[in-house]
Every structure is written in C-alpha cells, then in structure tokens.
Amino acid sequence: MSDRQYLLLILGFLAFTECLFWVRRGGVVFRQMATRRWRAVLRSEAIGNERGDLHWCWPLPPAGRVYITRSWPFAAAPDGIVAAPVDCLHPSGQPGGPTVFFGWDAISEVVADGKRLRVNGQELFRSDSPYEPLFFAALLQELSRLPAPVRVEHLRDVLRQSFDREALQEVLADFSERTAGWVTTCTGLWGFLVIACPAIIWRFGWLPALWWLAPALLLQMAWITVGFVRLHRRFFPAANDDRFKLALVYALAPVSASRAPDSLSRPLLGSFHPLCVAAGLLSSAELAPLAESVWRELRYPRSATPESRTAQGLAVEVWFRSEIKSRVESLLREVNLDTAVWERSPVPTDPTHACYCPRCLSQFTQEATTCTDCGRLPLSPIVLSVP
Ligand SMILES: [Zn+2]
Incomplete structure (x- = not known):
C-alpha cells in the first residue's frame, strides 16, 4: 500500500470514529438521515450494555445532525x-x-x-x-x-x-440561522480533507502539495475554532470547561473540526422532553410508536421493589409521574393521537394466550398473573372485541 493510500485510509478511519458516540441508557437519539428525514433511536442497533449504547450518525455532513434528549433523570x-x-x-x-x-x-x-x-x-x-x-x-x-x-x-x-412545541421550533430556527455560515465552513473542511487533499497530493506529490494545503487547512481550522467558541458561548454560556476542551481539539485535529457542529447540536434540545422533540421532528407515522411507548411507560409504570424505595420517594415519583402524564396526554391531543386505541386489548397471537401485559404487550397463557419483565406488573385479560 502506498503512502497516499495510507493517508486515505487514516482519514477515512478518523472520519468514521467521529460519527460514533456513547449515550447513557434512557437517552433518545434523533438522527437525521441522508434523505434529511429524522429517526428516533431508543437503543443501539449494534453495541450496548446495561449502562448505555453506542450510536452513530450519518457520516456525510451536514445531513448527519443529531439531537439527544432524555426525560428528567430524577x-x-x-x-x-x-x-x-x-x-x-x-x-x-x-x-x-x-x-x-x-x-x-x-x-x-x-x-x-x-x-x-x-x-x-x-x-x-x-x-x-x-x-x-x-x-x-x-x-x-x-x-x-x-x-x-x-x-x-x-x-x-x-x-x-419542556413540552412547549413552539419554543422548540424557535430554538431550532435560531440555531439554524446563527450557525448556517459556520456549518458550511465545517462541511467545506470535510470536503477539503476527504476529497481535495488526497486528490492534490495524488496529483502533485507530498511536498509541492503541502506548501499550499497546510496554510489553507490552518486558516479553515482557525476560522472554525473561533466560530465554535462564539456559538458555544451563545448556546451554552455556563459550560466554560467543555468549551475550552473542545476548542483545543478543533484547533489541533482537522477531522474533529469538520464535525464541530455535532458538539453544538447534540445537547441543544436537552431541556425538552423527548416526546416534544419527536412531535417537532418526526413524521406522524414515526411519532405514533414512540408516543405509545411514552404513554405506556407513564400509564403502567414498572412496579418498584419495596426495599428500593422509601414512602417519601414513592410519593415524589407518583406526583411527578402524574404531572408528566397530564402534559404528555395534552401533547398527544394536540397531534391528534387517541390514547383510547392503546387501552384496547391486542389480538391474541396464539389461541392459548388469555392475558397480556399492558406495559410491554407481551402475551401469556391463563396460568400467568404478572409480567416479570415489567417488575411483576399484574396482567390484563385479552378481551376479543366484537366486529
Ligand atoms: Zn411486561
């Protein structure tokens, strides 16, 4: 393998690793695809453990934007x-x-x-x-x-x-407006690294190409780093330490600098509930299953083991769940999703199935009384609706 092929391989590998990121369990990843449509991912398709999952974003900027949100962690x-x-x-x-x-x-x-x-x-x-x-x-x-x-x-x-859909759209519009020129520069750097640099080195050789590639590269990285500091201070004024660390990375690592918009977009919608973000980004066909998951989680909570909860803690959970549930139901009404449909019994997948878990929809025979996967939640009978 020649030096130039090694360069391409290293650039490709670095660009690939920039597209991977770890998300702790419970985080919802909103990933923009090459078609510009959004997908909500609740768990990794490939690698994960009990703490979290390894996610990826589309490698061709600017289509690979990602937002990560989660419900309140307490x-x-x-x-x-x-x-x-x-x-x-x-x-x-x-x-x-x-x-x-x-x-x-x-x-x-x-x-x-x-x-x-x-x-x-x-x-x-x-x-x-x-x-x-x-x-x-x-x-x-x-x-x-x-x-x-x-x-x-x-x-x-x-x-x-956290459920304000208008405020969400305002944040997204403001972000797009303020970052548009800067994101174009980052996308330009990505093209410069992955296409222009290898092509010019291939055509003219290392040393002649380096004379003008190096100043062009340094100029772009300086421009991106200065823009990053300004925008980061605007959107995350309190995160001084993270701003300094990331600015240092973008000033020194060109492949990371080309993906700098990711570090601004991923936490941007963190103050919004995942269902609110889903309602703002997803098509109605993709919103419905996520909304049903949220609603079932709140309507049929996993039973808590008595030894893991105090009476005061349980009371806090009940009050908070009720507040979130009322806002979720209000948002579902706004987007014309009828929760009454989700209250109905599922059609049995086997003639022996007589009951089901209202939380995860697993079906059971007559002998079962609780769903172990949902913390021993009591089962509901399958009632066949009359056509
Ligand atoms: Zn269950």
Missing part, C-alpha cells in the same frame, strides 16, 4: 426530589437499585461535577455530557431557595416549558 415534587426517572424510554428500562430522597429544606449544596450532579455530596445522576448537570444544578439551586408555594408553581412552569 423526579421532583412539593416535598423534595428522588433519584428515580419516571419514564425511561429504553426498551430494557432503567437499571434498578435503591434511590435517595432529598427534602427541599435538607438540600444545602447542589454541584455540577463534570458529567455528575451531586446533592449534599451524594450523586443524584450521571449524564453523557456536562450540559445536563449544569442545567439541573441551576434549576435545583433556584427551586431549593424558593418558598414552598412558589416552588411548586415554578416547577410546573419548567415542566410546561
């Missing part, structure tokens, strides 16, 4: 917060385990520590990036300082904003 209520998400959309659910309850009056310290959020020194949740801990640290600090009646209203207001 539940909040008038009494306090508990480290238990109420609607994890991963098909395998959230890893179980004991959860910690914090009363509002007992919260003395909330710290965003990189990808972790700590309350009174204890970890409340761990995320994929520092953006989520920063957002929720500011929110919890504010809520814990408010008087109780005002706190509840403010909490409801923040939840309402």
Whole structure:
C-alpha cells in the first residue's frame, strides 16, 4: 500500500470514529438521515450494555445532525426530589437499585461535577455530557431557595416549558440561522480533507502539495475554532470547561473540526422532553410508536421493589409521574393521537394466550398473573372485541 493510500485510509478511519458516540441508557437519539428525514433511536442497533449504547450518525455532513434528549433523570415534587426517572424510554428500562430522597429544606449544596450532579455530596445522576448537570444544578439551586408555594408553581412552569412545541421550533430556527455560515465552513473542511487533499497530493506529490494545503487547512481550522467558541458561548454560556476542551481539539485535529457542529447540536434540545422533540421532528407515522411507548411507560409504570424505595420517594415519583402524564396526554391531543386505541386489548397471537401485559404487550397463557419483565406488573385479560 502506498503512502497516499495510507493517508486515505487514516482519514477515512478518523472520519468514521467521529460519527460514533456513547449515550447513557434512557437517552433518545434523533438522527437525521441522508434523505434529511429524522429517526428516533431508543437503543443501539449494534453495541450496548446495561449502562448505555453506542450510536452513530450519518457520516456525510451536514445531513448527519443529531439531537439527544432524555426525560428528567430524577423526579421532583412539593416535598423534595428522588433519584428515580419516571419514564425511561429504553426498551430494557432503567437499571434498578435503591434511590435517595432529598427534602427541599435538607438540600444545602447542589454541584455540577463534570458529567455528575451531586446533592449534599451524594450523586443524584450521571449524564453523557456536562450540559445536563449544569442545567439541573441551576434549576435545583433556584427551586431549593424558593418558598414552598412558589416552588411548586415554578416547577410546573419548567415542566410546561419542556413540552412547549413552539419554543422548540424557535430554538431550532435560531440555531439554524446563527450557525448556517459556520456549518458550511465545517462541511467545506470535510470536503477539503476527504476529497481535495488526497486528490492534490495524488496529483502533485507530498511536498509541492503541502506548501499550499497546510496554510489553507490552518486558516479553515482557525476560522472554525473561533466560530465554535462564539456559538458555544451563545448556546451554552455556563459550560466554560467543555468549551475550552473542545476548542483545543478543533484547533489541533482537522477531522474533529469538520464535525464541530455535532458538539453544538447534540445537547441543544436537552431541556425538552423527548416526546416534544419527536412531535417537532418526526413524521406522524414515526411519532405514533414512540408516543405509545411514552404513554405506556407513564400509564403502567414498572412496579418498584419495596426495599428500593422509601414512602417519601414513592410519593415524589407518583406526583411527578402524574404531572408528566397530564402534559404528555395534552401533547398527544394536540397531534391528534387517541390514547383510547392503546387501552384496547391486542389480538391474541396464539389461541392459548388469555392475558397480556399492558406495559410491554407481551402475551401469556391463563396460568400467568404478572409480567416479570415489567417488575411483576399484574396482567390484563385479552378481551376479543366484537366486529
Ligand atoms: Zn411486561
């Protein structure tokens, strides 16, 4: 293999690795395809474990845009917060385990520590990036300082904003408008690296090509890095550490710089509920199954084991689930999705099936009473509808 072929191989490998990213369980990846349509991915098609999944984005920019959202990683209520998400959309659910309850009056310290959020020194949740801990640290600090009646209203207001479809469209429009020129420069660098550089080196040889390829490359990387710092400060003003680290990477690594828009788009919609983002991006045919998953998760929650929950923690979960469910149902009405259809019994897939799990829709024979996959949730009888 010649030096030039090695160069192509290395560039191709680096471009490929830039398209892979890890998402902790429960994150919903909205991936733009080559057709410019959006797909929601709840779990990886290839690699994953009990903590998360390896996802990919379309390798040809600018079509490969990705947004990652997830439901709140904890539940909040008038009494306090508990480290238990109420609607994890991963098909395998959230890893179980004991959860910690914090009363509002007992919260003395909330710290965003990189990808972790700590309350009174204890970890409340761990995320994929520092953006989520920063957002929720500011929110919890504010809520814990408010008087109780005002706190509840403010909490409801923040939840309402996470389902605000108009605000979502405003954020998307603002992002597209502000980043359009810069994204074009990044796409240009990608074309320069993958097409122009190998072609020119092939035609003229290493040394003659290097004389003008190197200044052109440095100019583009400097332009992208300066633009990145400006835009990152605009969209994520509190994430100073991440901004510095990424700027350093883009100033030194040309392939990473060509994918710099990903680092702005992935966390952009993190404050919105996944269903709100789905309603804004997906076609109605793709929205319906995701909406049904969200609704079943809230309507038929996985039964909690008594030893993993305190009475206070369970009460917080019930209140928070009820708040989220009412907003989900309101959004479903707005997009003309009728939940009554999902309440109906499924058609038995086998004549021996007499009951089903209303949460995961698995079917069982007469002897079964609970679904073990859904935390021993009681089964419902299959009722054949009369045509
Ligand atoms: Zn089930």
